[in-house]
Amino acid sequence: PVMVPLWMFPNAVACGNTFILKPSERDPSAPGFVVELAQEAGFPPGVVNLVNGDKVAVDRLLEHPDVAAVSFVGSTPIARYVYSTGTAHGKRVQALGGAKNHMIVLPDADLDLAADAAVSAAYGSAGERCMAISVVVAVGDIADDLVERIRVRMDKLVIGPGDDPTSEMGPLITREHRDRVAGYIGSGADEGATVVVDGREQVFDGDGHFLGVSLLDDVTTDMQVYRDEIFGPVLSVVRRDNYHEAVQMIADNPYGNGAAIFTRDGGAARRFQQDAEAGMVGINVPIPVPVGYHSFGGWNDSLFGDTTMYGPEGLRFYTRPKVVTSRWPDPSTSSVDLGFPQND
Structure with missing residues (x-):
C-alpha cells in the first residue's frame, strides 16, 4: 500500500x-x-x-x-x-x-541458503505480495532434504501483530481472504499433495485474521493449489527429475512475473537467464526486484x-516524445529545394 x-x-x-x-x-x-x-x-x-x-x-x-x-x-x-x-x-x-513465482533448486545448490530463501520469500508479508515465491521446484534427489530444511525453519517463525517488534509475519488482509487461503490447504490434500505443515492448526490469541504458514509437498501442476495465485502463506514443492523439466514448468505457467534458480553452477545460471520465461530473474536471489535504475514488471498474464x-x-x-528540428542558416544561402532533407 x-x-x-x-x-x-x-x-x-x-x-x-x-x-x-x-x-x-x-x-x-x-x-x-x-x-x-x-x-x-x-x-x-x-x-x-x-x-x-x-x-x-x-x-x-x-x-x-x-x-x-x-x-x-x-x-x-x-x-x-x-x-x-x-x-x-x-x-x-x-x-x-498476478504471479506464480517459481524457485528452482538444482542438486548442486547450497540447500541451507535455498531453504532460508524459500522461507523468507514465501512467508514474508504473509505471502501477500506479487513477488512472493509460491512454488519451489526441487530437482533430482534433493527434495526430501530440502523440504525438511524448510520445515525446520518454519517452526521458528514468529507470527503476531504487526505492531509487535518481535513479529516476523502478521495477519492476512481480511477474514474472507484468510478463509480462502486456508481452503487451498484442504484442496491440495484432497488432490493428493502431502501437507508437511498445516497452518490451519496453529492457534492465535487476540484479534486479527491470522493463519499459520503451510508447506505442501508432492504438488503436481494439475492441482488447484499450483494453478491459482493463492496470495497467502502457502508454499508448494514440486519435484522434477532435471533442469529441463523444471524450466519448462515456468514456460507452461500462464504468469511470468519472477523466477529464480539456486545453483553453484555458473553455466546453469547463465542458461537460466535466457530460458526463464519471466520478466524478472534471480540467480541465488529469491525475490529479484530490480533496483531503481531498471524497471519492474513481468511477462504474459x-x-x-x-x-x-x-x-x-x-x-x-509518464512522458510523450517530441522531436524538434531547427536550422539557423545564412539567409543569403536560402534556395528552393523539392528533394528530401539531408544531413550534410
Whole structure:
C-alpha cells in the first residue's frame, strides 16, 4: 500500500504531471498517510491527490477525459479489466497483474541458503505480495532434504501483530481472504499433495485474521493449489527429475512475473537467464526486484501494456516524445529545394 504508489507518483510528478492515487478500499490508511506527507512536504495543491472508493471510482477514472494515463498493480483479472477499459477510452495504461513465482533448486545448490530463501520469500508479508515465491521446484534427489530444511525453519517463525517488534509475519488482509487461503490447504490434500505443515492448526490469541504458514509437498501442476495465485502463506514443492523439466514448468505457467534458480553452477545460471520465461530473474536471489535504475514488471498474464514500472520505462510512460528540428542558416544561402532533407 505504500511501496507501490511510490513506484508511480514521484516519477509522474517529476515528469510534470499531476497524480491521483486511488488506493485499495481494503487498506486505505497507509496510502492516505503518504499523500498527507506529500502535502506537508510542500507539493502544491492539486498535484498529488487522493480519491477513495470502490469500482465506481475506478471506472470514473478510467473513463474521465482529463485522465491521460493509468498505472495499476493488482490481480490479473482486474489488471486485464483496467487495461482493456482504459485503452478503450484512449488512455495509456500499464497494468501489473498476478504471479506464480517459481524457485528452482538444482542438486548442486547450497540447500541451507535455498531453504532460508524459500522461507523468507514465501512467508514474508504473509505471502501477500506479487513477488512472493509460491512454488519451489526441487530437482533430482534433493527434495526430501530440502523440504525438511524448510520445515525446520518454519517452526521458528514468529507470527503476531504487526505492531509487535518481535513479529516476523502478521495477519492476512481480511477474514474472507484468510478463509480462502486456508481452503487451498484442504484442496491440495484432497488432490493428493502431502501437507508437511498445516497452518490451519496453529492457534492465535487476540484479534486479527491470522493463519499459520503451510508447506505442501508432492504438488503436481494439475492441482488447484499450483494453478491459482493463492496470495497467502502457502508454499508448494514440486519435484522434477532435471533442469529441463523444471524450466519448462515456468514456460507452461500462464504468469511470468519472477523466477529464480539456486545453483553453484555458473553455466546453469547463465542458461537460466535466457530460458526463464519471466520478466524478472534471480540467480541465488529469491525475490529479484530490480533496483531503481531498471524497471519492474513481468511477462504474459503478469503484465498488460507495453511498459513496466519505475526506472527508464516508468519515465517513458509518464512522458510523450517530441522531436524538434531547427536550422539557423545564412539567409543569403536560402534556395528552393523539392528533394528530401539531408544531413550534410
